[in-house]
Amino acid sequence: MVVVMSPDATEADLERVVEIVRAAGAQAFVSRGVSRTIVGVVGDHTRIGMLSLRNRRGVADVVRISAEYKLVSREHHPERSVIEVGGVPIGPGFLTVIAGPCAVETPEQTLQAARMAKAAGASLLRGGAYKPRTSPYAFQGLGEEGLKILADVRAETGLPVVTEVVDAHDVELVAEYADMLQIGTRNMQNFSLLRAVGAAPRPVLLKRGMSATIKEWLMAAEYIAQRGNLDIVLCERGIRTFETATRNTLDISAVPVVHRLSHLPVIVDPSHSGGRRDLVLPLARAAVAAGADGLIIDVHPDPSIALCDGDQALCGDDVEKVAELTESLGVLMGRVPATGLTATRD
Amino acid sequence: MVVVMSPDATEADLERVVEIVRAAGAQAFVSRGVSRTIVGVVGDHTRIGMLSLRNRRGVADVVRISAEYKLVSREHHPERSVIEVGGVPIGPGFLTVIAGPCAVETPEQTLQAARMAKAAGASLLRGGAYKPRTSPYAFQGLGEEGLKILADVRAETGLPVVTEVVDAHDVELVAEYADMLQIGTRNMQNFSLLRAVGAAPRPVLLKRGMSATIKEWLMAAEYIAQRGNLDIVLCERGIRTFETATRNTLDISAVPVVHRLSHLPVIVDPSHSGGRRDLVLPLARAAVAAGADGLIIDVHPDPSIALCDGDQALCGDDVEKVAELTESLGVLMGRVPATGLTATRD
Amino acid sequence: MVVVMSPDATEADLERVVEIVRAAGAQAFVSRGVSRTIVGVVGDHTRIGMLSLRNRRGVADVVRISAEYKLVSREHHPERSVIEVGGVPIGPGFLTVIAGPCAVETPEQTLQAARMAKAAGASLLRGGAYKPRTSPYAFQGLGEEGLKILADVRAETGLPVVTEVVDAHDVELVAEYADMLQIGTRNMQNFSLLRAVGAAPRPVLLKRGMSATIKEWLMAAEYIAQRGNLDIVLCERGIRTFETATRNTLDISAVPVVHRLSHLPVIVDPSHSGGRRDLVLPLARAAVAAGADGLIIDVHPDPSIALCDGDQALCGDDVEKVAELTESLGVLMGRVPATGLTATRD
Amino acid sequence: MVVVMSPDATEADLERVVEIVRAAGAQAFVSRGVSRTIVGVVGDHTRIGMLSLRNRRGVADVVRISAEYKLVSREHHPERSVIEVGGVPIGPGFLTVIAGPCAVETPEQTLQAARMAKAAGASLLRGGAYKPRTSPYAFQGLGEEGLKILADVRAETGLPVVTEVVDAHDVELVAEYADMLQIGTRNMQNFSLLRAVGAAPRPVLLKRGMSATIKEWLMAAEYIAQRGNLDIVLCERGIRTFETATRNTLDISAVPVVHRLSHLPVIVDPSHSGGRRDLVLPLARAAVAAGADGLIIDVHPDPSIALCDGDQALCGDDVEKVAELTESLGVLMGRVPATGLTATRD
CATH class of the missing domain: 3.30.70.1140 (Phospho-2-dehydro-3-deoxyheptonate aldolase; domain 1)
Known part of the structure; x- marks a missing residue:
């Protein structure tokens, strides 16, 4: 100071x-x-x-001049970390794609979306059973029923599951079903929840708060780390600015900035950043080129009837283009597609 | 649409x-x-x-063209609401001051701060027992011990208590001690918590998220209202912008804009908005002049040793200036100081 | 450093x-x-x-730690300045209202608006002859013809004229007609223009850039001062944020912050800040209560046919409410209405 | 509507x-x-x-629902435009690099920087003779002397020159020396200047205003186009947000969004976006991957003594990495490096 x-x-x-x-x-x-x-x-x-x-x-x-985070800082841990999720690595040398429906709606829709995820080259399945929605009148997710659907689809497809948890007291339940616990943008500073996942036996996907500085984001990761869980993957998903052409403004610089400051992997969500289907592929390419360790992408078998964020879900031919872009760009960036050698859970 | x-x-x-x-x-x-x-x-x-x-x-x-909130909308409830907190009214015709320490530290400090609050013309006491802090290494509050101190100070001074709750599962406990439950800026979209206070038998002070639009803020209030609790007071506390001279940018326009859209009372927090002691009085005056129904202000007997946000706490002579300004400006704005006729609780 | x-x-x-x-x-x-x-x-x-x-x-x-502006800094000039515009003072002890149409359209409309300005308690007339518009297809102002109309209306009403200049090479011409030269928000960092008005024999009204920090705003004032013209009045007119309920977000804190940093007067534009007629009076009150040295307000005899910014122009009974509010609040803030003792020009 | x-x-x-x-x-x-x-x-x-x-x-x-720009809109001109600058194309199928010093300081420094530009694969030379600086006490550029240096270096290296013009009345002079006229971020809404370059016989590089929406940016281009000059290249250079780790936030989404809305080419400035040397390469990669038609990059033979923005200038080995990245990524994106077949001027 x-x-x-x-x-x-x-x-x-x-x-x-x-x-x-x-x-x-x-x-x-x-x-x-x-x-x-x-x-x-x-x-x-x-x-x-x-x-x-x-x-x-x-x-x-x-x-003030001293970094206020320690455990997640690269200053104290110069080598970048590789985090394993159900046997699938996320970190340097790999390019990991997570894909799936924004919300779990039915077993069929989830299974179809999981197959689309595979076609997109994904090795992890995303899908929300608990949905934090701006409106109390919007679809809030299926809860435990949704978690069961996800587990069934994992059994069917072999894809480990990433799903959001929104309440500290649900962490234990969600951890039973999921391979990775997601903290959403609105909960980045829900410190009770951060502490709870910090004590859970599952890796955590920590989305950046939509108005959080990079420093605050790392401090939120520090909350989790401080409880003993260092298996944290950061996810940039767009910040709030005055621009209205996009839902949020993807802060692409956050990828190299975080890589300088922290040893934790950083992935990018091109779906929520732009909020528009036509922006998913260009933003995904930009993310990989900027050095992101992975992508998390919304897909839906029929976006026009999606109960959540249909406007941004990929579908049709675009899905395979994700696999193509990650392969070609990934090689250029010195990364191999992450595949789960042992996509089984303990 | x-x-x-x-x-x-x-x-x-x-x-x-x-x-x-x-x-x-x-x-x-x-x-x-x-x-x-x-x-x-x-x-x-x-x-x-x-x-x-x-x-x-x-x-x-x-x-989209239709308002997505209904219960908190003025369209369906043209008359502005008056909310009672431990016998103290907040709403049209009144000017209600809430004051106290940012965090409860000791019984002495809290009692002294409560006396300062009275000198500031406050009829409600604020004080945090659970503190959401950006850093896991910062003081996190005294928890239930802090709630007990607040209850003791209420008994001593007659000031009903406003205090923050940060976890859905603490709502019942906090409601036992407090007269009003505060939802902090970081939890404005913690929907589990909103639902929990929506079912609690206490009025709620809902702070605006630091990057929330006014519409999202009203949607958050709708979450509470939808559970049956319509005793909600909104609190503008500054939003995040590119300006760095102040901690946040007080969005003073939010006061008249919300009054147009909703029947709920709106108060202003001039302490957290600016984050600077020298801005508290000018911003408090601006708030009253813009039509705010009240103020919430940090005071501390010795800010230089405060465990939280000492830079913005009022002290010394400035405290009485709050009482003066609310009285003189309040009259001009057609408001009388809110006093608790029956500062007792059931 | x-x-x-x-x-x-x-x-x-x-x-x-x-x-x-x-x-x-x-x-x-x-x-x-x-x-x-x-x-x-x-x-x-x-x-x-x-x-x-x-x-x-x-x-x-x-x-970096040292202030980069010197001539406009209060550090080197502790006493606040009073600037005279055609005999009308702006600064401590006074409350100066500038009012008029956003754009000069016809002699009749300008004269009517000037009479409304007087009814609003204004002692200076605003009106644009050169209009910087986002669209090339929008009305761009009458140019010199508009300046002549303003001069005629000054002769008729005795109100000195404040008008915008948008090109360094028009400064001399505009200075012939106007009593004060306005630099608009889009030109706050048009350094050629700043230098030109810095050499002009007229006081300058410097609007804050819509995304300028307070420091950059003071640096822009320093450009003018450095050329020898210290008769500068700063005008806060709202900054750009993510909020969409208002055209801009009035940064009310800028008033006390600038008063700390600079000896120059600061006025507020409640019309362009909110961009909504219904917000003009509440924001004007907030500005005076926060310590502003004056207000600049759009009025129009018939906003529904205004060629520029009709949505925010005051009309009808609201006009007189400006005079009332500045009088009552002004007294409370220790200010007298500014009147031009000698509203004549050399 | x-x-x-x-x-x-x-x-x-x-x-x-x-x-x-x-x-x-x-x-x-x-x-x-x-x-x-x-x-x-x-x-x-x-x-x-x-x-x-x-x-x-x-x-x-x-x-409002109808686009307010016409001439620059893709709706009326579905095919993307290729703009020629001194024989060098910018547009679909090409990847054009512009590089050079932020400011022209001396003939030696400029020549050295031009050689670095060539090593970076650039086919156009940038360099500022007129520098719009936040502080009046900062280096303001060499003016016409700087233009002469640029012309001499063009004669020596064959690289056509891109340089900024800051005053409508300098347009003719700058157009005598330069192959492309740059409008800087602070002048994006300097409408006098836009009109002047709209009438000039040179292509224009229009940087986005640091708080301009994409729509306003296209409207600024429309001002130029409306005067008859449709040779416009847009340049994304970062917008202003609350994030402080970077000088600005590169809005990478602007590239695909503008490509949808307008037929004009879009390039990216990774130097001014981040304001940090270590971010130039990752952001350049992201730009190319997002579909940018080119890059504009600061280089300096000795950044530690640069008179302007030394913190962001590339130097040493990093310079050649620009050529490598544009080549490898360019091929992947279906683009060939732009080379000036006839780098001579009429």
Whole structure:
């Protein structure tokens, strides 16, 4: 932390700041410039974070400089992690596709969508049984019935299952059925839920909050990691801006930025980012080219009757184009398609 | 809903759209223009919402026009509501101040802060026992111990208590101690939690999500209302923008906009909006002048040692200025200070 | 400027940074912490600004700390300025209303609007002869003919004229007719234009860019000031956010923030902020309560046929409510209505 | 345009709306629903745009549906355009790289940067002689001296020149030296300047305003086109969001979205988007994969002493990686590197 004194700060103001810092058990380094004096503060992060110096007499500004996440930081873990989901790897060297319906509606629709997922080159199946919806009058998901459908489809197709959990008290139940627990964008700072999945025996897919900074996203991952679960995959899914041509604005820069800051894998959701079917393939290509470790894509056998987000679900010929693009672009990016050698669960 | 056909749509495209609409039990009205044809869709909202027409051949755009919230809408309830919290009214004709520490730390600090709240003209006490914090290493609140402190301070001062709940499964416990349940900005779309407070026997203070549109905020209120609890007060607390001089950007326009759309009271949080002590009073004045039904303000006996958000807590002489400003401006705006005639609970 | 070294920076990395700083004629102060070393850089701002240290080996971050504007800064000019426009003051102690039509359309419409402006308590007349419009097919203003109409209406009503200039080469012409030159939001960083009005013998109304930070806005003012014209009034007119209920989001906090940073007066445009007639009065009240030095408001005798922004123009009874609100709220805020003692020009 | 009547609109309200529409020479189509009545308005766009219906009694909402740009729209020109710049094509089938220094500083630096540009596979040279800078104290460019340096370097290297123009009255001068005129992000809505380049005999590179919607960007292009110059290339360079890890947020979706809406080529600036050297290559890859027609990249022989934006300039080995990536990815995307067959000017 750096404390910048204002030009008219007195010697007493400065001494008072140094005194507060030292009283908190931290060290203070004073640099006197021609027009400004600066106090560098070094020590235990938690205690320093509690100091309230900004409103002290003579203080012009306080700048924090130390990363506040540790376990997910690349600073402390330079090598990038590979996370396994039901035997399928996500991480450097691999390109992993997760696909499936936005929401589980019926066994038939889910099975058909799973077959489309395979055609798209996916090695993991996505599908929502619990749907957080903006409107209380929209379809809210089938709940446990949906989880059972997913498990049946896994048995049929061999694809491990990624599904969302929305309540800390459902984590145990969902973990029984699913191979990976998804935290949705609206729950990125639902800290009870983060703690609960942090204690679960399943890897976690953590979507970025739609207005979260990259730093806050990594802090949310740190909540999970702190509980002992380091099997975390980050998912960029678009942020909120003034642009209205797309549902959200895919922050493609987040991929290389996160790779610099964290050892965790990062995948991209081109379906929710744009919210438009015609943007899924171009955004998927951009994601792979930017270095993403994978993709998560909505597919639906008949989007026109989908109960959730039909406008963005891939269908028809476009599905196979996902497999093509990941293969050709993947090779160029030094990645092989992830395949589950042992798509069985313990 | 209005479906706009593209210029090159064929008669068959149009017929297919009309067919889909009718198959869903809704009515379709076709208007043929020189260069465009438009289909107006009228009928049961839920069913129409499920139609996925945007990607149909020949469809250029789909525009939704009907408000998706009903119970909280002013359209169906033209008179503005007054909500009672432990005998204290919030709503038209009143100006209600809620004040207290950001976090409950000790009995002494809470009692002192409650006395400051009274000096600020507050008739309700705020204070967090469960704190959702960006960092897992930051102070997370005292939990039930904090709730007990709040109850003791209420007994001492007569101020009913407003406190945050962060987990659906804590609602019952928190409701035992508190007079009003607060939903924080990060939980505005935690739908499990919204449903839980919707079933609780306490009024709810619903903070706006930091990147939520006004419509999404009202939809979140609708989740609560739909469970039977219509005692909801909305709280504008700043939204996220590119500006960095302030923690958030207070969206002052939200006050008159919400008053147009909903019968629920709206209060403003000038402390979290700006995140700076020196902005609290100007923003509080702006809020009252814009028509806010109340204010919620952080106070702390010694902000320099506050465990949470010390930079924005009011202290010293500024506290009484809150009482002065609400009185003088309140009169001008046709409002009387809310006082709890019967600050007792059942 | 503060340079933060990364944890793995070597002694040689540090020395190289210090060397570069010193070579540029600046001073370097090294603080060695337990986990991080920090270099404070002090010296001539321009030269330091040119150093590119962020990509040096061993550098983790570079933080700038010195304000980059000087002439408009309150640091160097603690007392707030009062700017005179055709004899009418804008600044501390006064509440100045500028009103008129968005665009000058006809002599009759402009004269009628000027009379409405007077009824609104305005002491300055606004009106656009040059209109920057998003669409090339929209009405672009009457040009010099519009300036002549404004001058005639000034002669008739005694109201000095505020009008926009959009091209550096029109500044001289516009300055012949106008009492104050307005720089619109789209031109806030049109530096040629800023320099041109900086050399003009008229005060300037500088609107905030719709996506400009407060700092950039003050830097734009510095461009004008640097050319010798310090008669600048800042105008907050809403920023661009994800919210769609309003045309822009009025950043009400900008008023007290700018008052802290700069000695220049700040006024608010409640018409363009919200873009809705029903929001003009609440936002005007909020602006005055937040400490604004004035208001600029669109009025139109018949908004339904306005050639520009009719949706936001005040009309009918609402016009007089502006005068009422500024009077009552103005007194409370310690301000008197600005009146032009000598509404004549040299 | 569609006018949505409110539920309580009377028959007289409806008739008045229809009357206004018809009086303006447009056609009105009334659709009566169970709870709402809708009026479709069709006719001459300009006249309809002037109608102010939103504030009419009984009107709930007004939705515009017709694209407001025509000449740049793909609706009227389905085939994508190829623009030639000094003999070098930009458009479908080609991948065109523009590279060079952010600012022209000296003849040596510019020549060296041009050689780096060639090594990067560029067929066009960028370089600023007029620099729009946030601070009046920052380096503002060499002006005409810089233009001469660019012309000399073109003679030496054969690379046609792309350079920014910031004032309508410099267009003629800059067009004498340059092969393509660049409009910078801050001038995207400087309509005088747009009109001036619209009348110039040179192709135009139109950067997106940092807070412009895609629609506004296309409207700005329409200003240029309307003056007779249809040789326009669009450049996405990042938009402003709340994220602070990057200078701007590259809106990668803008590439496919613009390709849908307009026949004009779109290139991407990965240097200004991220503002960080380490993001240039990943963002360049993402751009090509998303379908961009080209790239514009900052290079500098010694970024640490650059007078402008040194933090984002490529240097060293990374330069050749641009050529590699465009070649390998270009082939995959069905594009060949653009080379100037006749890199001479008339």
